[in-house]
Amino acid sequence: MRTLFLFIALMVGIQTDALAHTKSQSFSQWEVISQTENHRLKFLFSVDQRRITQLAQLYPSVDYAALLKSHLMETINVTQNKSRCKPESLEVGQHDKLGYFRARGVFSCLETVSTEPPQIEITSFTLVSPSHIHLARFSIAGENQEIVLNNAKQYFVFEATSFIDSLNAFIHLGFFHVISGLDHMIFLLALALFATRPRLAVLCITGFTLGHSLTLGLAFVDIITPREKLVEALIGLTIALTAYDVAGKKGATHTPSAMLLSIAIMLICGLAIYIGRLPLVTGLFFTLPLALFSYHHLSQSGHIKTKLFPLLTVAFGLVHGAGFAGGLKHINLDKSDILTPLIGFNLGVELAQLIALMTVYILIFGLEKRTSFRRDRVEYFVAPALFGLGLFWFAERILI
8 A cells, every 4th residue: 555655656756847846937027218208118927837737728839938028918907097008019039048038028008107007917827837926026206116916916006015014025026926836835744743742843943943944044045056957956855854753753663674775866966966956066065965964864863853852853954944045046036125025925935835735734643532543554555655655756856
């Protein structure tokens, strides 16, 4: 049965996007061209290349730039006094090294923007991805405003908003960044299964929060620049290691298994270097420490891990924080005002995590009280499935 569950987990992994932590999201920045041309709005639209591939089912083209241009022409509308502002231009640039395409355009309205604030409607990508999130940033009199659009709300008015509105935008962004991320939700499931006592759960969550807040802040101010493929791979590995701890809570440690798994990690990284998915220098400095850490972690599972696990979640939080940075790094945010996006985004992340963990705990508690449900039986089957899925994601993301 455990082998069957592992096979099912692998099949789920095969059908999942290799970069499951990368959400369906896009960004735009809007501003008035100049004081002398304050009836014209210019914008910059940014979206991941992987999102554009979904548009192939809507338009008869295989060219990314053409797909994006056709889609934006249909899904971005600016109106003023119920009259449509005229689209003057739309140019799509080639993607950058991170795989993002950027489109630049201009809308011309009949009246000045300050006198009659236009309404901007953005429905891009919601047809092919109902959970798509768009973060719009607009500048009014030198003040930056942010707002999150989704399938429920697809427009905003080009006028000043309050601090609470901007904070709420980043809370929404952080919340949906977690909820829509399959790999992060699975990590939280493994964490909930391991931390059976409320005190341990609180300590683990606190450690995780400290870790991801640190790397998120450092990435936001450009002190560190996480490599997206490595981060996504390491997120998969944190799932595997946490699931292994769930299975090893009763002290079932197998040192030979730990050795074999660590060798497998080294071989996977070596193959990634060989086929060019990892740069040589980065790969060499990455592989051995990762294998040694994994071996020590796996070989000690079930002995001292319960007491030290909150410290370990700090390290796991550092990895996931670098993944969370993907929700902010492609927005041209004002570095002089880092508190609003950081506080808002972290609040959204924490709110989503608490809701997810509480849901798991309430479900388990209710089943234990009302049925013959046994937590250890669930752990017996779920832990190897999560371990296999996490290890599969690690290998897939670092090799593809």
